[in-house]
Amino acid sequence: MRGWRLSLAVAAVAACLGGAFGWSLRDDAWAEAAVPELAALKERFRRPDAVPFPADNPWSEAKARLGRRLFFDPRLSGGGTLACAGCHDPAKGWTDGRRTGRGERGQVLARRTPHLWNLAWGEKLFWDGRADSLEHQSTMPIDSPDEMDRRIGDLVAWLNADADYTAAFAAAFPGTSAVSARLLAQALATYERTLVSPVTAFDRWIAGDDSAISDAATRGFRLFSGKANCVACHSGWAFTDQAFHDIGLPGADRGRGAVLDLRAADHAFKTPGLRDVARRAPYMHNGSIATLDAVLAHYETGIVERPTLSRDLKRIALGDGERRDLIAFLETLSAPGPVETEPRVRPAPAAAQPPLAETRVVAQREKQFLPRAIQIAKGETVIVRNNDSRTHNVRVFDPKLEFDSGAQEPGETVRITFPAAGRYTVFCGIHPAMKLAVEVAE
Numbered sequence: 001m002r003g004w005r006l007s008l009a010v011a012a013v014a015a016c017l018g019g020a021f022g023w024s025l026r027d028d029a030w031a032e033a034a035v036p037e038l039a040a041l042k043e044r045f046r047r048p049d050a051v052p053f054p055a056d057n058p059w060s061e062a063k064a065r066l067g068r069r070l071f072f073d074p075r076l077s078g079g080g081t082l083a084c085a086g087c088h089d090p091a092k093g094w095t096d097g098r099r100t101g102r103g104e105r106g107q108v109l110a111r112r113t114p115h116l117w118n119l120a121w122g123e124k125l126f127w128d129g130r131a132d133s134l135e136h137q138s139t140m141p142i143d144s145p146d147e148m149d150r151r152i153g154d155l156v157a158w159l160n161a162d163a164d165y166t167a168a169f170a171a172a173f174p175g176t177s178a179v180s181a182r183l184l185a186q187a188l189a190t191y192e193r194t195l196v197s198p199v200t201a202f203d204r205w206i207a208g209d210d211s212a213i214s215d216a217a218t219r220g221f222r223l224f225s226g227k228a229n230c231v232a233c234h235s236g237w238a239f240t241d242q243a244f245h246d247i248g249l250p251g252a253d254r255g256r257g258a259v260l261d262l263r264a265a266d267h268a269f270k271t272p273g274l275r276d277v278a279r280r281a282p283y284m285h286n287g288s289i290a291t292l293d294a295v296l297a298h299y300e301t302g303i304v305e306r307p308t309l310s311r312d313l314k315r316i317a318l319g320d321g322e323r324r325d326l327i328a329f330l331e332t333l334s335a336p337g338p339v340e341t342e343p344r345v346r347p348a349p350a351a352a353q354p355p356l357a358e359t360r361v362v363a364q365r366e367k368q369f370l371p372r373a374i375q376i377a378k379g380e381t382v383i384v385r386n387n388d389s390r391t392h393n394v395r396v397f398d399p400k401l402e403f404d405s406g407a408q409e410p411g412e413t414v415r416i417t418f419p420a421a422g423r424y425t426v427f428c429g430i431h432p433a434m435k436l437a438v439e440v441a442e
């Protein structure tokens, strides 16, 4: 402990003096000083060892196997030729390699096919977040006339007439007598939750193997989480904050703004997780950027000025060597070899609920509500104050209470009165990982 504290102090003094007198700090002195700081940083990227499943659709191997079979079966589509995997191809990092998706009859879709890695940890689905869960999402591409174009009622009738499928559904859902749209959605969602990005060189480095990635990639990681500011949005082991940002890409698509009916969220799209990113060009919701080099060029010089630009977006300038280092780092997020498509995961035990605080005053800071769970009495008003540097959109969707704050700018306060007893979830429409549990007593 003492040793690094001392060297940190020395490094800090040297850095100050260096700044004042134009000295440069010796590399090894910096490396030594940075060890504890780097260790803390690396901890934020450590991968979980078990996968969360929701209480209303828990893990079962039979369900996941059935989901896999459905996912790869082209007979689910209207013309019998396009499976989910026809667009979300495991060999292409669960995308299709195209600029934007293609429907069964060649229809050109408006947006690019996203990858499906690590959605078990996700919040809202689609580039604009219009689906609330994998269960909610999974039948939408089947029904869509531009994609698989098959009415769900027709598909369910067909599954019920197929002896193999009825047996598989009966095994996956003991106690049920027929296939339904709900069970179809549950099986597909269970399989999708098993699509966990594989361990890569980066994970081995995080776990302590210092030689797992190159020096260039190590420098790239530092840039990613420092000067280049990527980590402001691509945070955590899956490299996404699950939030919606306008990063200044040209185009008329309103994205999240149209879903929330909120101008402040116009041109905002979900931060894609960056696992396996080097293998799935082209990039962005509209496939408009062809290479990782061009992605960096966008963040450096391509940003379109707009009032809706994310507050997390900073102007950056990189040297040629820095660009190479950043890309060397991004390449460590892919594993060589074929993609595992068999459902092999360890389900996580149910997560503990945060303790309930007895307060009516809640802060918003760093894309979190503080505290995260509160207890109040019926008829009381909760005061939510935006102490964050970002615009928020406080929402409640509940049969007993619908609430939409509109754009809540930094410094602004939102008041929500809870008229009936029960448990509510307050969330941010722009940063949906921000959740506040409110327990309202009689």
Ligand code: HEC
Pocket: 071, 082, 083, 084, 085, 086, 087, 088, 100, 101, 102, 103, 104, 109, 111, 112, 113, 114, 115, 116, 119, 124, 125, 126, 127, 128, 134, 137, 138, 139, 141, 142, 146, 147, 148, 188, 192
């Ligand atoms: C025609 C190509 C195509 C087919 C077939 C297809 N998808 Fe997609 N998928 C897309 C596109 C394009 C999007 C993005 C649409 C958007 O965001 O507006 C998408 C989005 C998704 C997402 C959201 C991912 C995220 O990060 O938010 C999931 C999950 C998904 N699809 C699962 C499926 C499943 C399950 C099936 C089969 C039932 C399927 N898809 C069939 C093209 C396709």
Ligand code: HEC
Pocket: 224, 228, 229, 230, 231, 232, 233, 234, 244, 245, 246, 247, 249, 268, 269, 270, 271, 272, 273, 274, 277, 282, 283, 284, 285, 286, 292, 295, 296, 299, 310, 311, 312, 313, 314, 326
């Ligand atoms: C303000 C938040 C934010 C910051 C900062 C940010 N990104 Fe992004 N990134 C996003 C969002 C949102 C998208 C999707 C945008 C879209 O499609 O409209 C994205 C897309 C990408 C993609 C394309 C991934 C794919 O699958 O299409 C890459 C690669 C990427 N970012 C890398 C970086 C790097 C490298 C940095 C740092 C230089 C960075 N990002 C900084 C939010 C951010």
